[in-house]
Amino acid sequence: MKIRNILPLILLFWSSNGEIISLLTGTAIAISGGAFWAFKKHLKCRLYECCEEPDIKFDHHRLDSDIANMLYGQHLVKDVVVNSIKSHWFNDNPRKPLVLSFHGYTGSGKNFVAEIIANNTFRLGLRSSFVQHIVATVDYPDKTKIHDYQIELRQRILSTAQKCGRAMFIFDETDKLPEQLLGSIKPFLDYYTTVSNVDFRRNIFIFLSNKGGGKIAEITLNQYENEYPREELKLESFERDLMSFSFNEKGGLQMSELISNHLIDHFIPFLPLQREHVRKCVEAYLRKRGRNDLVSNVELVERVLNSLQYFPPDSKAFSSSGCKRVDAKADLELAKIRPIASYRQFDDEL
Numbered sequence: 054m055k056i057r058n059i060l061p062l063i064l065l066f067w068s069s070n071g072e073i074i075s076l077l078t079g080t081a082i083a084i085s086g087g088a089f090w091a092f093k094k095h096l097k098c099r100l101y102e103c104c105e106e107p108d109i110k111f112d113h114h115r116l117d118s119d120i121a122n123m124l125y126g127q128h129l130v131k132d133v134v135v136n137s138i139k140s141h142w143f144n145d146n147p148r149k150p151l152v153l154s155f156h157g158y159t160g161s162g163k164n165f166v167a168e169i170i171a172n173n174t175f176r177l178g179l180r181s182s183f184v185q186h187i188v189a190t191v192d193y194p195d196k197t198k199i200h201d202y203q204i205e206l207r208q209r210i211l212s213t214a215q216k217c218g219r220a221m222f223i224f225d226e227t228d229k230l231p232e233q234l235l236g237s238i239k240p241f242l243d244y245y246t247t248v249s250n251v252d253f254r255r256n257i258f259i260f261l262s263n264k265g266g267g268k269i270a271e272i273t274l275n276q277y278e279n280e281y282p283r284e285e286l287k288l289e290s291f292e293r294d295l296m297s298f299s300f301n302e303k304g305g306l307q308m309s310e311l312i313s314n315h316l317i318d319h320f321i322p323f324l325p326l327q328r329e330h331v332r333k334c335v336e337a338y339l340r341k342r343g344r345n346d347l348v349s350n351v352e353l354v355e356r357v358l359n360s361l362q363y364f365p366p367d368s369k370a371f372s373s374s375g376c377k378r379v380d381a382k383a384d385l386e387l388a389k390i391r392p393i394a395s396y397r398q399f400d401d402e403l
């Protein structure tokens with residue numbers, strides 16, 4: 054065969070080989086590039102936190118069981134919290150973020166429940182960079198700086214939601230948050246597809262406040278005095294009152310705009326805790342301290358319970374501080390008794 058005849062074949066082979074080589078090189082670069090980025094992302098997720106599994110994983114079974122086993126005396130909380138989060142989380146196309154408003158006296162478990170939700174959603178719980186815990190009196194104390202605070206708070210919320218569409222915002226002491234500040238976050242809670250190019254619809258906002266606590270206590274006391282079971286109290290008995298309190302009260306929740314626009318999905322009452330609930334808190338704390346042996350020590354548990362205050366003065370039905378001071382009071386009692394370590398025995402011979 055003459056070279057003139059096979060030249061086209063050689064050229065074809067050469068060029069296709071060249072293509073194969075460049076294709077292979079390209080693929081290798083792409084694979085190594087892709088692998089590099091995947092590795093970088095993997096490393097970043099291992100070192101820091103990523104907005105995906107396993108850093109974010111909503112475990113509704115555990116949320117359900119944690120609330121059932123660890124939260125005492127709050128039967129209304131369990132149903133609404135677990136079901137509302139569950140349906141929002143698994144909704145592929147929610148129209149707005151989930152907005153919950155927790156009300157009740159101090160120490161009734163509002164922060165505790167927010168923490169349980171965070172623990173069952175984010176690997177790092179409250180320490181997650183996708184959870185913002187905003188405490189009005191700590192983060193925004195100076196009423197003369199409202200304008201600066203508005204910008205800062207908006208930026209804080211925007212940047213967190215930008216990093217993760219599943220972010221969670223907890224506003225503690227909402228009743229102490231200036232009205233203008235609360236007003237400035239309204240667009241984030243609303244029925245918008247995006248706000249400043251950020252999609253908020255999968256976020257969760259939780260407002261905590263003591264407002265309405267008096268009314269909740271009044272309704273619960275009424276039930277108690279009439280000897281009806283507390284567990285028969287229904288959400289509807291409270292929701293209307295909580296809305297009107299939050300709406301009308303001067304210096305109250307200042308949520309009028311959020312309420313009139315129906316941006317708050319659920320008002321959740323935390324009932325004042327009775328002595329029997331506080332007893333469970335004492336027992337849980339002793340277990341947490343590794344002193345299971347003291348849980349059945351009735352005298353010690355009673356001493357802790359007696360060191361707390363109760364109201365109203367005649368029936369002393371409810372704990373004034375819920376379970377809040379239980380740890381400190383139990384620690385005092387623990388300090389008075391010999392620690393387990395001092396029971397150590399030595400062998401007769403070394």
Ligand SMILES: Nc1ncnc2c1ncn2[C@@H]1O[C@H](COP(=O)(O)OP(=O)(O)OP(=O)(O)O)[C@@H](O)[C@H]1O
Pocket residue numbers: 123124125126127157158159160161162163164165166261262263323326334375376377
């Ligand atoms: N209902 C409850 N069941 C079990 N433990 C509780 C309950 N309420 C409170 N506790 C315990 O008391 C601690 C303090 O309660 P928590 O901070 O949740 O109260 P709060 O309602 O947020 O009070 P405040 O209005 O003062 O912020 C919790 O960390 C938890 O250990």
